[in-house]
Amino acid sequence: MDDAKFIFDDFAKDKPQTPFLLGHSMGGGIVASLVARKFIKPRGLVMSSPALSAKLNLLQKFQVNFGNLFLPDASFETGLPIDNISSDKEIVEKYKNDPLVHNRVTPRLGKFILDEGQKSLEAAKNWTVPTFLIVPGKDRIVDSDGAKTFYENLPKGLGTMQFYENLYHETLNEIPTEREKVYESLKVWFLEQLN
Numbered sequence: 001m002d003d004a005k006f007i008f009d010d011f012a013k014d015k016p017q018t019p020f021l022l023g024h025s026m027g028g029g030i031v032a033s034l035v036a037r038k039f040i041k042p043r044g045l046v047m048s049s050p051a052l053s054a055k056l057n058l059l060q061k062f063q064v065n066f067g068n069l070f071l072p073d074a075s076f077e078t079g080l081p082i083d084n085i086s087s088d089k090e091i092v093e094k095y096k097n098d099p100l101v102h103n104r105v106t107p108r109l110g111k112f113i114l115d116e117g118q119k120s121l122e123a124a125k126n127w128t129v130p131t132f133l134i135v136p137g138k139d140r141i142v143d144s145d146g147a148k149t150f151y152e153n154l155p156k157g158l159g160t161m162q163f164y165e166n167l168y169h170e171t172l173n174e175i176p177t178e179r180e181k182v183y184e185s186l187k188v189w190f191l192e193q194l195n
Contacts, residue, residue, distance in 0.1 A: 035120075
């Protein structure tokens with residue numbers, strides 16, 4: 001959070017207007033949290049497949065809370081279904097072979113994501129930043145219901161949500177025909193904000 005605020009503020013300091021900000025997945029949850037906590041106020045916010053909620057059973061919730069208390073920095077496999085991040089198989093292979101990608105998570109990070117997501121959902125009713133949500137219908141990485149709830153909580157006219165029933169988590173890295181639809185909707189939204 002501190003790093004993201006520093007980078008945003010540093011990028012914005014010499015600009016004639018406050019910049020827009022885009023966050024994807026966990027980044028979507030982080031930018032929502034930054035705005036919810038009033039650490040930053042971008043000109044507009046885009047969240048793609050934002051990690052604002054998770055579907056956890058009671059055992060998983062216990063594991064996150066217990067782990068955060070007693071083993072906060074222990075590293076565990078995420079168990080995320082990586083084969084379902086995109087319908088573009090080339091993107092999936094690039095993801096699998098990227099040396100900077102790993103499949104580990106700590107209880108501290110899990111608790112942060114859950115807690116901050118909930119705070120952002122609650123803060124949405126007092127939101128002041130124009131926000132565009134890109135929500136895939138086949139997301140197996142984060143719970144799309146979080147983005148839908150966030151949108152429903154926003155003050156009327158402040159948010160736009162584009163739901164793509166057949167897209168997976170990597171909405172900006174889908175097969176070209178589907179990806180172009182996402183980019184086109186982004187373009188339309190940006191042009192509306194600039195007028």
